[in-house]
Amino acid sequence: MQRFFSAKSAPLYPLYLALFFFSFQLGLTLYITSSFLKNFLPESFVGFVYIAASVASLFALLYTPKVLPTLGNYQTTLALLGLEFFALVAIALWPESPAVIPLFIIYQGFVTISLFNIDIFIERYSEERITGSLRGIMLTVLNIAILLGPLVAGLILTNGDFWKVYLVAAFFTLPTWWIIARHFRNFKDPVYSDISLFVALKKVLFTKHPKDDIRHAGVASFLMNFFYSWMVIYTPLYLHDYIGFSWSEIGVILTIMLLPFVLFEIPVGRYADVRSAERKVMFFGFLIAAFFTGALALLKEPSLFVWAFFLFGTRVGMSFIEITSESYFFKRVKATDTSVISIFRDMRPISSIAGPLSASILLLFFDVRILFFALAGILLLGALNAALMRDARALSPVEN
16 A cells, blocks of 8 residues: 555545545435425426536536635635535524525535545645556545445434434534644645636647547546436435335445445556556446446336346446546646646536436426436447547646
8 A cells, every 4th residue: 555655645544534524424415315305396396406506516616716726725625614514504403494405505516616625635645657546545435435325324214304314414524624624734735727717628628639638538527427417316216206115225225336436446446557448447337337227227126136236237337437537537637727627527517407407308208217218328428438538548648
């Protein structure tokens, strides 16, 4: 492990611990919010709340690079974590009030920017030669916490008390805040590049050599998050309302489903560093995810093992895609490229707008199972995108 943590990257130890607590509070609420919101809205309107949250996140991400030179990454991160704590506590205190809808939207915006700030910390302490390995460790820590979240949430929800989950989630923002405050108070901000949104988009979509660009990583990130935007909202609803699983059973299924992110991302990240094989791994990841996603539409029996197995298969593919898109992109940028990183992270809210909107339209005409077939077809476009990529070793650095 020593070769992964040199003197430069040693601060990643406490940062990974902070990321674990942050991700755990995120994982607690991730798969229950759609069911919680259904207490206030018809099922067909739940997606529009996620769209509103994504719009808020998108504008927040676009504005954040302009704030960092003034406040700095350290102060911005602490402020956001404090605001997340108060938003979660407010939801827990007023679980029967429609005010939880705007509070959820605000909370999602804070979470998105916090993850962006963590990116800045990690990129500041990373070494290019082991980017895939460091990002693999980061994603594994994140996903271990998110894996535990649904299991714990399922146990808390035995009585259907959603407010308890949000209160526990609020509690876990506190150790995150403390670790950042304790270990990064002397963080030296890089000289953030001050470029316009148009220039940042140009750098992501069209670099000096069109074939040596990073737009393929952006496309992969968009499709991956498009997949998540459907699955996070509609999988728990489908398992609970249509298949008939209890929340404790859903917690077990979702925990098994998320295991690939813990099992595969570190070794795949190392493999990507050694072989520069992001393109190949990403290609097979999209094919695997497409196959298992399409198969979900054919499952009708309430078998915990069968559903856990096929959902596990979808995340095997997604774990390959997640680490390779991260590795491919961050080998091409520096911590100072905040506008470019912001555009890359914008793929999440953009896809989270497009995903629920398209799903809501489809549900007006088709049964919810058609979403799995449609999503499988969309993932095949990701395989085509990966096939058009060049291996990372052939890429030239992005010019600033």
